[in-house]
Amino acid sequence: MAQFGDWIVFLVAVGLLLWWIWRRFDNWLHAPPGYRIRKLAKAGGVEPDETVDLLEENGYEVLSGKHRIPLAVSIDEGPLQPTRLFFDYLAVKEDKYYLVKLDKSRMPLEWTASGLRERLLVYALLFPECEGIIVADPKDRLVRTVRFKVEDENG
Structure with a gap:
């Protein structure tokens, strides 16, 4: 009977466990667009500096600063090598x-x-x-916006 x-x-x-996995998947699937960005916006604080002032003068609201995105790279199925991407x-x-990326002289x-x-x-x-x-x-007190658009080869 114990069995x-x-x-x-x-x-x-x-x-x-299956119910919990399904709920997580369903929440991820129906997450609103921009969820990752809003999560990043809440993650970092902003310390006032000349760049923040410049952006605010141009009508932008700076939400957060100094973000690091961890990545890993593998070459020919070798071990993963950690690296980072910053904005x-x-x-x-x-x-x-x-x-926002800063145009740095170096x-x-x-x-x-x-x-x-x-x-970029x-x-x-x-x-x-x-x-x-x-x-x-x-x-130089410049703010420039770069956008990328995938074009049709025939157009």
Whole structure:
């Protein structure tokens, strides 16, 4: 008789586990667009500086700053090697989200289509819900917005 009771406990535990997995999957599936961005916005604080002032002068509200995205790279099925991807701020304007990168003198951006693609496309692909990537240069007081659009080869 003890075996019958063990099976009931086991089946109830498995049922609860399956129900919990289904709920998590359903919540993930029906998460509203931009959920990851809103989660990032709540994650980091903003310390006032000249870049935040520049963005606010241009109508942006800076939500958070200094984000690090952990990544891992594997070469030829070798061990995973950790790396990181950084962006400086997350801003919003007219209910549209923007990632902000600083144009730094030690690694200046090449303002050509291929140069921008090489340096910024990864951000657009990681966060497709963002309207664009803002490149801010507090030294020259410039704010530029970069957007990527996949074009049809025939068009």
